Amino acid sequence: MTAMTKDRNTARLQGNLRSGPVAAGAVIFAGALVMRNAAGFLVQGQATAGLVGVGRAEHRADNGGGGDGASNLTYQPGTFHYVNSGGVDAMTTADIGKPVYAVDDQTVANDNGGGTRSPAGIADGIDANGVWVRIDAALTNAS
Structure with a gap:
């Protein structure tokens, strides 16, 4: 492709909702933390290496009996409130701006569990009820 020589109507993605194929055997509940595996399929948040957080599930997707991509999930990147882990893994205000x-x-949690957990997002705030997590795959990968 050559450089432009005239104006171009460049398409843009509207809105915040995204959609993607669900991994084989995955059941993702509405409101769940959604992650993408190395093959590009969506899975529910879990303590597994090699995943990256992409957003919050907008509906339930049950691909329990299907192969990779047999169902799709609509998810939304953004800042969402999730449960804070306990003990030494608990997030504190010192963790704001760091990966979760x-x-x-x-x-x-505040650490990768010895390499058994994947980054879900960036801590945006902590309160008595949990952690505000900014979830965006590009931002998380860059951190």
Whole structure:
């Protein structure tokens, strides 16, 4: 392709909702932390290496009996409130701006569990009820 020599109507993606194929055997509940595996398929948040957080599930997707991509999920990147892990893994205000790691589809921690957890997003705030997590795959990968 050559450089432009005239104006171009460049398409843009409207809105915040995204959609993607769900991994074989995955059941993702509405509101769950959604992650993408190395093959590009969506899975529920879990303590597994090699995943990256992409957003919050907008509906339930049950691909429990299907192969990779047999069902699709609509998800939304953004800042969402999830459960804070306990003990030494609990997020504190000192962790704001740092990566958070998925423990399961609704819980995040301050470390990668010795390489067993993947980054879910970036801590945006901490309160008595949990952690505000900014979830965006590009931002998380860059951190």
